[in-house]
Amino acid sequence: MMFVGRVLRNCYKIVRLLGSGGFGDTYLAENLDLPGHPLCVVKHLKPRDPNPDVLQIARRLFASEAQVLYRLGHENNQIPRLFAHFEENGEFYLVQEYVEGNDLSSEVIAGKRWSEQEVTQLLREILEILTLVHKQDIIHRDIKPQNLMRRRQDGKIILIDFGAVKEISTLVNIQGQTSASVAIGTPGYAPNEQAAGYPKLSSDVHALGMLAIFALTGVKPYDLPRDPTNGEVVWRNWANVSERFADILTKMVRYRFSERYQSAAEALSALPAPPKPKPQRTPQSKSQPASQSTLQSTPIPRRQVIQWLGLIGSGVGLAIVGEQLLQGVFGRKDDVVETATPSPSIRSDISSTSSPTPKQLATPPSISLQTAKFETVTVDAQGKINKRSNRQAKYFVEDLGNGVTLEMVQIPGGTFIMGSPPGEKQRDLDEGPQHPVTVPGFFMGKYEVTQAQYQAIMGNNPSKSKGEKRPVEKVTWDDAVEFCKRLKQKTGRTYRLPSEAEWEYAARAGTTTPFYFGETITTDLANYNGTDSYASEPKGQYRQHTTDVGIFRPNAFGLYDMHGLVWEWCQDDWHDTYQDAPTDGSAWLTNDSTKVPKMLRGGSWNTAPRACRSADRLCRSPDDRYYDEFGFRVVCVVA
Numbered sequence: 200m201m202f203v204g205r206v207l208r209n210c211y212k213i214v215r216l217l218g219s220g221g222f223g224d225t226y227l228a229e230n231l232d233l234p235g236h237p238l239c240v241v242k243h244l245k246p247r248d249p250n251p252d253v254l255q256i257a258r259r260l261f262a263s264e265a266q267v268l269y270r271l272g273h274e275n276n277q278i279p280r281l282f283a284h285f286e287e288n289g290e291f292y293l294v295q296e297y298v299e300g301n302d303l304s305s306e307v308i309a310g311k312r313w314s315e316q317e318v319t320q321l322l323r324e325i326l327e328i329l330t331l332v333h334k335q336d337i338i339h340r341d342i343k344p345q346n347l348m349r350r351r352q353d354g355k356i357i358l359i360d361f362g363a364v365k366e367i368s369t370l371v372n373i374q375g376q377t378s379a380s381v382a383i384g385t386p387g388y389a390p391n392e393q394a395a396g397y398p399k400l401s402s403d404v405h406a407l408g409m410l411a412i413f414a415l416t417g418v419k420p421y422d423l424p425r426d427p428t429n430g431e432v433v434w435r436n437w438a439n440v441s442e443r444f445a446d447i448l449t450k451m452v453r454y455r456f457s458e459r460y461q462s463a464a465e466a467l468s469a470l471p472a473p474p475k476p477k478p479q480r481t482p483q484s485k486s487q488p489a490s491q492s493t494l495q496s497t498p499i500p501r502r503q504v505i506q507w508l509g510l511i512g513s514g515v516g517l518a519i520v521g522e523q524l525l526q527g528v529f530g531r532k533d534d535v536v537e538t539a540t541p542s543p544s545i546r547s548d549i550s551s552t553s554s555p556t557p558k559q560l561a562t563p564p565s566i567s568l569q570t571a572k573f574e575t576v577t578v579d580a581q582g583k584i585n586k587r588s589n590r591q592a593k594y595f596v597e598d599l600g601n602g603v604t605l606e607m608v609q610i611p612g613g614t615f616i617m618g619s620p621p622g623e624k625q626r627d628l629d630e631g632p633q634h635p636v637t638v639p640g641f642f643m644g645k646y647e648v649t650q651a652q653y654q655a656i657m658g659n660n661p662s663k664s665k666g667e668k669r670p671v672e673k674v675t676w677d678d679a680v681e682f683c684k685r686l687k688q689k690t691g692r693t694y695r696l697p698s699e700a701e702w703e704y705a706a707r708a709g710t711t712t713p714f715y716f717g718e719t720i721t722t723d724l725a726n727y728n729g730t731d732s733y734a735s736e737p738k739g740q741y742r743q744h745t746t747d748v749g750i751f752r753p754n755a756f757g758l759y760d761m762h763g764l765v766w767e768w769c770q771d772d773w774h775d776t777y778q779d780a781p782t783d784g785s786a787w788l789t790n791d792s793t794k795v796p797k798m799l800r801g802g803s804w805n806t807a808p809r810a811c812r813s814a815d816r817l818c819r820s821p822d823d824r825y826y827d828e829f830g831f832r833v834v835c836v837v838a
Contacts, residue, residue, distance in 0.1 A: 244291040299351040303344035313414040315440045329463035342406035351709045387420030401459040408451025430454035568593040582721040582736030592757040599655040612640035619814035630814045638704045638784035644832035646748035663827035668747040670830040676797040676821035679768045679831040697834045698786035699771040708755035713812045715754040727763035733808040762811040765830035766799040773818035803828040
């Protein structure tokens with residue numbers, strides 16, 4: 200039994216258990232050898248048969264598969280890397296890359312139909328990855344939505360779970376007889392020859408074709424009928440696609456493998472050529488309000504652990520073995536998943552059946568979601584932009600009357616590491632200990648509540664620095680709670696202040712750096728006191744008052760002004776550390792919550808950059824207005 204806090208090889212410190220199965224345990228860990236102690240995944244594989252001969256063969260196969268994973272991950276950045284593999288006391292360990300993203304099971308869902316263009320683009324991207332895999336004579340053998348992730352960093356598809364890979368070769372068992380491989384795959388996706396234990400490159404093509412048909416029709420693969428006369432999938436009645444594209448998909452999923460495309464490269468060449476990219480437009484001025492920008496439509500993440508399916512006799516490893524010889528070396532592989540998203544410090548490719556799975560927010564008919572696009576930027580320690588990303592997201596608009604509206608963006612549920620790491624510059628002790636928190640999905644105000652919105656609901660405007668599009672300030676915690684109460688009465692929907700965990704999760708939007716912009720911040724990106732600097736960036740402006748909301752760049756969730764402008768009230772009572780803090784995203788309240796200081800987050804126009812960090816915390820009495828620095832934004836939970 201491995202315990203949290205144990206350090207393997209003086210390098211990998213176990214943070215917590217992600218899941219267990221017959222094959223062993225999977226853990227989230229920190230790499231102590233690297234700056235900032237980045238997260239990784241450690242899989243602990245425990246042989247059940249102590250027979251030395253069996254262990255020797257298991258050891259050889261373990262090393263063989265590890266080399267396959269090394270080669271694949273280090274030659275393709277859309278395949279997670281294997282960092283290390285080692286053996287201790289007859290037990291085996293794999294250390295794997297930790298990637299943030301959402302698996303496609305939250306995008307490809309029953310009842311939802313994708314367009315032909317969308318499915319074509321998805322096929323093209325996956326086939327490009329598979330082509331590189333197939334060129335090395337490796338079969339993935341478990342293509343399905345859960346094993347395909349959309350990386351949060353750049354939106355690219357990542358192919359995970361190479362525990363079922365098999366290098367094409369013919370192995371001979373101890374008696375000198377050829378052995379079939381172990382049958383691994385998912386019903387509905389895996390073709391008949393794979394189910395019989397004889398996978399081909401075209402088996403992956405079949406599984407991917409079934410995934411594409413699922414996306415087009417909204418019908419799960421195992422629910423589609425088959426022609427009893429020839430075994431072919433019957434799917435055309437559920438999709439409206441061109442004849443050419445239908446023929447491509449039909450060939451991908453032929454019952455006889457000899458009638459399919461024989462590899463990913465062959466299937467890729469059959470797809471129509473991608474459209475030529477349109478000329479890029481000049482980026483919008485940073486000083487212009489991004490009123491058309493909204494949150495990226497990010498499906499609810501199930502953070503998927505990059506699975507290594509054990510060793511052979513258990514049905515969980517390289518299917519290149521004498522099946523009878525290694526029967527029982529490792530226990531049967533079970534899917535190891537853990538909720539996340541996200542997320543966002545905890546990487547999005549981790550998900551586990553041992554944890555609750557975050558649900559996609561229900562969207563009742565009274566809410567009409569809209570989609571818009573926006574650009575995010577990342578800066579280096581000198582404050583220079585070194586990356587730009589185009590994103591899109593969903594939101595709904597609440598009509599407050601008299602032309603005043605409130606935009607609420609959809610925040611996906613997920614798991615992240617709350618607080619700042621010990622090495623973060625200018626951190627405070629109240630920002631620790633770091634701890635994982637799983638946050639259910641919710642909607643959050645794209646902007647801090649403006650003076651026009653506050654006036655529409657409360658009938659007054661206490662702000663010192665006037666402006667309809669500026670955030671309301673000089674509001675107490677009690678004022679903010681009353682605003683939410685009246686907003687609920689007006690709309691019929693539940694509005695409230697965010698919990699402190701929800702606020703930090705939303706502010707980070709998948710980042711682990713001090714700011715969602717990266718290692719530092721500049722006054723071109725936020726409104727704060729620029730007479731001080733945080734890292735190596737030059738000093739900037741000190742505007743000495745608030746500005747309109749939304750004139751600076753948003754984060755990856757499509758939220759604006761999470762750094763600076765005004766401090767934002769949260770639900771929580773003040774606690775001087777996170778010891779024993781909730782891990783479910785809920786507010787941390789005391790027995791007599793009305794008499795204790797309340798939390799504020801995000802910094803303001805008057806604070807130094809250190810106070811604008813995602814992890815920085817401030818507490819004040821619930822009746823404290825503190826000049827013109829205190830405001831808020833609202834959360835809506837739609838049942």
